[in-house]
Amino acid sequence: MDAPASSPTTSTAAVGAAVEAAAAAASGWARSRPADRARALTAVAGALEAERERLVAAADRETRLGPARLHGELTRTTFQLGLFATEASTGALYDVRIDRADPDWPTGPRPELRRYRTALGPVLVFAAGNFPFAFSVAGGDTASAWAAGCPVVVKAHPGHPELSRLTAGIVRRALAGAGAPEGVFALIEGERAGVEALRHPALRAAAFTGSERGGLALARIAADRPEPIPFYGELGSVNPVVVTEAAARARTREIAEGCAASLTQGAGQFCTNPGLLFLPAEDHGLLAALTAAVGAVPAAPMLGDRFTAGYLDGAGRLAALPGARRLVWPAEGAPEPAPRLLALDLAAFTAAGRAATAECFGPLGLVVTYGSRAELTGVLRKLPGQLTGSLHAEAAEAEATEAGADGELAALAEVLGDRSGRVLFNQWPTGVSVTHAMQHGGPFPAATVPATTSVGTAAAERFLRPVAYQALPEVLLPEPLREANPWGVPRRVR
């Protein structure tokens, strides 16, 4: 979170002006027709596409992620804006419910009630360092808040300030061209500015993707305001993967290679990086194959020196756990940050407690070898909340499983679902698809609000709150609640 001392910080006055402009725009933006909001989002997507080469070049200079990955991420970002534009237009989001007046309602005459979800108001988005497009200035949090009808103030990530300013300029021009009110978007920079915006009385919600430490500090500020506001933090995950003995035997090489690729992709800088691998003690050569596969991956630059330092520190702590074996570890003086693989047995993992489940952001895997699957289920039940949990098993095992019986495949899938937001079967968790049914969140610390997601169309639900109207004349009702349904949104009428 801390910006380098040289990084510019938005002045207190400018932060106040940004939030106040957002507050002034809030009511109009919330009530704007979905088609108008959709046009604004689509205009931003188009403007970003038009500047694609410049944006990717700027991002590569500051993040070292490479053009291929950055082109893909920009595609995801513009696609995401379009998807939220559609979501705002089709309007299931507003969850319109209409209860007709009913004189015979069992508890006494029921008044006419019309309820929808409307925008919360100005939202502060803390951009993430590891997705300079998809979770930054015009990323998923921003797009979903706009779709909900909220103005957005983005606090730039200090890792890519030039790209943030470049993106912000493109966004501002596109919004103005699409006729969106000016207060709908602003960029601020610097840690102090972010905290000031978070404390501003007119702010109504904040979204954050980053470390548990930084996120918890901000969550506390949000909770300690005179008017506390929702803080949607996505604070990290080690994304446990369980491999059964049958799978290890049947697909030794496929699993080893898939795992190594997912673990080291993008220098391991993904929230969904599979950092905790439960492999059977009888592994049919899987551990050796995995060791070879990870060991063959060269060192790749991380987003910045602070990320590298954090990775090396975290790796050192895990390697120092009692019983930890270094399966892949760079020689003294070898290029860094190199991929690493450590191993513990289940008893040593359990004895280490939370120290063994701390996220080490980067290309490191901790292998935990288990003897009994029943014992493993018990250990999984005690994991902190996760974004994802993966199960690699054979189809035949799935057929023969029994729900509830510890160690059975069904019980393993159940416990992964209990402790995470997404459960995968024979797939790897990196590469989160932006869709309707995606869930990117989970029990704490995966998310500070476990009922929410920060990826997929449901992400917009974070920025809405319900209001009911009782017996209002048609002309005073918000448009989506009027009998004539001018927004053409789906409604549940009872």
Added chain:
Amino acid sequence: MDAPASSPTTSTAAVGAAVEAAAAAASGWARSRPADRARALTAVAGALEAERERLVAAADRETRLGPARLHGELTRTTFQLGLFATEASTGALYDVRIDRADPDWPTGPRPELRRYRTALGPVLVFAAGNFPFAFSVAGGDTASAWAAGCPVVVKAHPGHPELSRLTAGIVRRALAGAGAPEGVFALIEGERAGVEALRHPALRAAAFTGSERGGLALARIAADRPEPIPFYGELGSVNPVVVTEAAARARTREIAEGCAASLTQGAGQFCTNPGLLFLPAEDHGLLAALTAAVGAVPAAPMLGDRFTAGYLDGAGRLAALPGARRLVWPAEGAPEPAPRLLALDLAAFTAAGRAATAECFGPLGLVVTYGSRAELTGVLRKLPGQLTGSLHAEAAEAEATEAGADGELAALAEVLGDRSGRVLFNQWPTGVSVTHAMQHGGPFPAATVPATTSVGTAAAERFLRPVAYQALPEVLLPEPLREANPWGVPRRVR
């Protein structure tokens, strides 16, 4: 929140056992078929009905609310259990979304994803004092958590311990008879026990209705846990009512009588009591009529001596505000707690700040006289969050209104919607109907989580969180996500 010293407190061991039993039951209850959960809720409703006379008599002894009101509240409570049983069965609640695998998805092949909302886990319900049935042991929070599939530990309100125990016994027997697991329900007593349960690592959410001070203290405990959990607090509201000059002229007596009745009903002990009335300076005799109507209402007993003391203290503070006039105020030595009516002009109200918008729980109305409607809109915009906001106006005014123009009727309705969870037109906010489109919540402090409601079927959403399953074999999927749809729930397939 503080129990009398003589009140029994559940032992630390018993609190731990209650939460642990809830945790042990959680997975099975979450996965139980909706029909089974519905049967349990219906059984509880039936058992309460069967003991109606005994329950009402016990409630009347402890709360002094009178048999008529208590019979009505019990009807609401059993109806509510039935409504949540239906809600659990029909299953829109689970928000099932299925994305088919799509190799042509623009950001790369889309995996098969199936997402639903499932139970959060053990829930702690803090019972309220003012609704000994509807917001107590088997009230709305409990019913909605059960419908979501969460086991419930209820912390009894110290105002009606005998009724709480009587209700708990009936609930336990009914649940057992319906085949529900034992851990699905427990009653604990005492403030210390409530805090211990809130801190228990296995707890997953808490719901509370009560004072801002007590609620904020508990919210902080929930946020400061090693694993923070959602805390759904409904902390109070003064429920502003705006009367236009045209309405004051056309319906002077009707408004005065309706207001006095809503304000003093049940000794004013409702969260939705209309405690803040904005009347036009040109009032056509409305203020005099209201003064007469409120002055004619005799003192009625409150729930207990602590409530009475709190009411008299709050009334004294409001009466001491600079510029406050006592329109209805009991003579020295008159029976208490007597209804009260105070008045301030708009400038004095504004000058008093938050002191003038503090909730005074009981039969007190604060009248604020306004000259200009444009000025009034500005003042409403700065109100703290409210459960409700009401507008009394003439139909002809509504027809001639203009959105956005300060003081216009549409702008008044808009600002009431911005600051509250429910907007009413020519109706009074007390008597909250339990329906699908009801919203009982609002910006802080009306609710600690403004996206949620504690009344109506949407209340169950508080106790759910989404989980997505990626490419799982049918047999490992939770039942509502299976292709065959054995629960028969609505699904959005894309």
